[in-house]
Amino acid sequence: MAVPHFLTGPEELEVSGAKIIASLKIGSFTLNFTETIVLEWIVIAVILGLAAFLTRGLRVKAVSKRQVIAEMAVEAITNLVRDTMGARWLWFTPYVATVFCFSIFGSLISLLGLKAVTSDFSVLLTWAAVTFVIITATKIKYGGIGGYLKGFADPIPVMLPINILSEVATPTAMALRHFGNIAGGGIIMALVYYGLANVSRMIGLDVPIFTVGIPAVLSLYFDLFSDFMQAFIFIMLMMVFISNAGPADDAAEGTS
Amino acid sequence: MGFLSIDTGTILFTLLNTLILFLGLKHFLFKPVQKILSERQAAVDRTLQDAEDARTRAEAAETEYQEKLTAAQEESAEIVRRATRTAQQRSEEIIAGAKADAANIRQQNEDELRRERRRAQIELRSEVAGLAVSVAEKVVEREINPADHARLIDEFIESVGDAE
Amino acid sequence: MDMSEAIVLCGSAVGAGLAMIAGIGPGIGEGYAVGKACEAIARQPEASGAVTRTMFVGCAVAESTGIYGLIIALLLIFLKPFT
Numbered sequence: 001m002a003v004p005h006f007l008t009g010p011e012e013l014e015v016s017g018a019k020i021i022a023s024l025k026i027g028s029f030t031l032n033f034t035e036t037i038v039l040e041w042i043v044i045a046v047i048l049g050l051a052a053f054l055t056r057g058l059r060v061k062a063v064s065k066r067q068v069i070a071e072m073a074v075e076a077i078t079n080l081v082r083d084t085m086g087a088r089w090l091w092f093t094p095y096v097a098t099v100f101c102f103s104i105f106g107s108l109i110s111l112l113g114l115k116a117v118t119s120d121f122s123v124l125l126t127w128a129a130v131t132f133v134i135i136t137a138t139k140i141k142y143g144g145i146g147g148y149l150k151g152f153a154d155p156i157p158v159m160l161p162i163n164i165l166s167e168v169a170t171p172t173a174m175a176l177r178h179f180g181n182i183a184g185g186g187i188i189m190a191l192v193y194y195g196l197a198n199v200s201r202m203i204g205l206d207v208p209i210f211t212v213g214i215p216a217v218l219s220l221y222f223d224l225f226s227d228f229m230q231a232f233i234f235i236m237l238m239m240v241f242i243s244n245a246g247p248a249d250d251a252a253e254g255t256s
Numbered sequence: 257m258g259f260l261s262i263d264t265g266t267i268l269f270t271l272l273n274t275l276i277l278f279l280g281l282k283h284f285l286f287k288p289v290q291k292i293l294s295e296r297q298a299a300v301d302r303t304l305q306d307a308e309d310a311r312t313r314a315e316a317a318e319t320e321y322q323e324k325l326t327a328a329q330e331e332s333a334e335i336v337r338r339a340t341r342t343a344q345q346r347s348e349e350i351i352a353g354a355k356a357d358a359a360n361i362r363q364q365n366e367d368e369l370r371r372e373r374r375r376a377q378i379e380l381r382s383e384v385a386g387l388a389v390s391v392a393e394k395v396v397e398r399e400i401n402p403a404d405h406a407r408l409i410d411e412f413i414e415s416v417g418d419a420e
Numbered sequence: 421m422d423m424s425e426a427i428v429l430c431g432s433a434v435g436a437g438l439a440m441i442a443g444i445g446p447g448i449g450e451g452y453a454v455g456k457a458c459e460a461i462a463r464q465p466e467a468s469g470a471v472t473r474t475m476f477v478g479c480a481v482a483e484s485t486g487i488y489g490l491i492i493a494l495l496l497i498f499l500k501p502f503t
Contacts, residue, residue, distance in 0.1 A: 015498035017258050018266070032265035040273045047277060051285040058292045060299055067292075074289040094286050098278040122266035126274065129267075173484060180487035183259070187494055233480040259499050260491070 015187055018120050036120040043105045043117060084236065085243035092242070099127055100235045107182050107227035110189075111219070118230075119183040121175065128171035131238050135170070138245040174237055181230045185222035192218055381413060388412050428502045436496040442489025449482040 018034040025031075054070035063071070077100070081093045106117030117123055140148045152163045192215050200208035388409060457475040461468045495501060 015259055015494065017261050018263075023265070030265075031268070032263050033269070034263065034266050036266055037269040037273070040270065044273060044277050044280065048280045048284055051281060055285055055288045058288050060292060060295050070285065070289050071293065074286060074293070094282040095278055097286070098274060098281050101281065102274065102277055120266060121260050122263045123270045125262060126267045126270040130271070130274070176491070177480065177484040177487055179260075180484070180491045184487060184490045184494060187498070229476060229480060233477055236477050237481070259495065 015190075018115065034120075035115060036117055036123060039109060039114060039117050040102075040106070040123075042114075043102060043109060047101045047105055081239065084239045089239075089243060092239075096235050096239060099238065100231050103127075103178070103231035103234055104227055107231065108223070110182075110186055111223055116182050116186060118178060118227075119186050121179045121183075124175035124179045125171075127234070127238075128175035131174065131241065132168075132171040134242050135245045138242060142246050170241055174234060174241075178230050178234050181226055185226050189215060189219060189222050381416075384416055385409050385413060425503055429500070432496040432500055432502060436493035439489045439492040439496065442492075443486045446483045446486035450479045453478050453482065 018036040020032050020034050021038065022033040023030055024033070051070075054066045054073075056066070057064070058067055058070075074097075077097045078090065078093050081089060081096055085092065103118055106123070108116075110116035110119070136148070139151065143151065152160055152167070154163070193211055196210040196214060197208040200210050389405070392408065453475055457471050460471045464471075
C-alpha cells in the first residue's frame with residue numbers, strides 16, 4: 001500500500017538552521033535571505049493584523065470586547081514597564097511590547113509545523129545586541145564617556161578583562177538562554193515525533209498513529225509554556241539590565 | 257545553515273523587521289489606545305469636576321437654607337413671645353378691671369347700706385321721740401315746760417342711742 | 421567507518437552525556453528557589469503574584485546553565501562538529 005510521504009512521519013532526524021532562500025554576493029560579503037525572514041514577515045503580519053483588528057472603532061464609552069482586550073494589553077505592559085523600570089522609562093514600552101509579541105508569536109508558529117523564528121540564533125543575537133547598545137547608551141548618557149570607560153576599571157584596574165567579559169556576557173547569555181530553550185524544546189519535540197513514528201513502523205503500521213495526541217502533552221510544556229516564559233523572561237531581563245544601567249529612579253528625576 | 261550559525265543577513269533583516277514591528281505596534285496599538293485612555297481620563301476628570309461643582313453648589317444652598325430656617329425660627333419665637341406678652345397684658349388688664357368693678361360695686365353697696373342704716377336710725381329716733389313724749393304725757397299727766405321737755409327727750413334718746 | 425571516526429563519534433556521545441551533568445545545578449537551584457517561594461507565599465499570600473513572577477525569572481536565569489549544557493549535548497549528538 002502506497003502512503004503519501006507527508007503521512008509516514010519523519011524517517012530520519014535532521015537538525016539544522018534556517019534554509020537559505022536566496023543569497024546576494026557583494027564582493028567577499030554574502031548577504032543571505034533565509035527562511036527565518038519570511039517567517040518573520042508572517043509573524044509581523046499576524047501581530048499587526050491583530051493589533052489593527054483589536055483597535056478598530058475605538059470609543060470612549062460603550063467599549064467593545066475587542067477594545068477591552070486591547071486596553072488591557074496596553075495597560076498590562078505599561079504597568080509592567082513602570083513597575084520594573086520606573087516611570088521615566090515609559091517611552092520604552094512599545095519596544096518591550098514589540099520584543100514580547102515577536103518572541104511569543106515567533107515561537108508559537110512552531111505549533112503550525114513551521115520553524116520557530118526564535119530557534120534561529122541570529123534573531124536572538126540581534127535583539128540582545130539592541131539591548132547591549134541601549135545599555136551602553138544609557139551608561140554613557142548618565143555617566144558620560146569618561147564615566148563609562150572608568151566603569152570598566154571598577155573597583156580595581158585588574159578587573160578590566162573580567163568587566164569587559166561580563167559586559168559582553170550579558171547580551172550573549174540572554175540570547176543563548178532564549179535560543180537554547182526554544183531550539184532545545186523544538187529538538188526534543190522532533191525527537192518525540194521521530195521516536196513515535198519509529199515505534200509505529202516497528203509494529204508494522206505505515207501511518208504513525210502514535211504521533212496523534214501523545215506529543216500534545218509535551219507540546220503543552222515545550223511549546224506553549226516555554227514560549228511564554230522565555231518571552232517574558234527575555235523582556236524582564238532586558239528591562240532590568242537597561243534600568244540598572246541608569247541611576248536609581250529617584251536620583252534621575254531631575255535629569256529626565 | 258548550521259544549528260548555531262550567526263548570519264549577517266538574518267541579523268540585518270531581523271533588525272529591520274523589529275523596527276517595522278516597533279513602528280507598526282506604536283502606530284496601530286499604542287497610539288490609538290493611549291489616545292482613548294487619555295480621552296477617557298479627561299472625561300472622568302470632567303465628571304469629577306462637575307460633581308465637585310455640584311457639591312459646592314449644594315453646600316451653598318444648604319447653608320442658605322439653614323440661615324433662612326434659623327431666621328424663620330427666630331421670627332416665630334418672637335411672634336409667640338409678643339403674643340404671649342400681649343395676652344398676659346390683656347389678662348392682667350381684664351383682671352384689674354374686674355377687681356376695680358368688684359371694688360366699686362362693694363363700695364356702692366356699703367354706701368347704700370350705710371345710708372339705709374342712717375335713715376333707719378333717724379326714723380327710729382324721731383319715732384322713739386314721739387313715742388316717749390306721748391308715753392311721758394300719759395304717765396306724768398302734768399304740764400312740763402318745753403325746756404324740761406326737750407332735755408328729757410334728749411336724755412332718753414342718748415340712753416337709747418347708747419343702748420343701740 | 422574507520423577507527424578514528426568511530427573514536428570521534430564515541431567521544432561525542434560520551435561528551436554529550438557528560439555535558440548533561442550540567443542539569444544537576446539548575447535542578448537543585450530551582451528546587452530550592454521554588455521551595456523558598458512556597459514558604460514566602462505561605463507567609464504572605466497577598467504577595468503571591470510578585471513572588472511567583474520573581475521566582476519564574478530567577479528559575480529561568482538559573483536554568484540557563486542547564487540550557488548551555490543541553491545546547492552542547494545537542495551539538496555533539498546531531499552536528500558532530502569533530503567528524
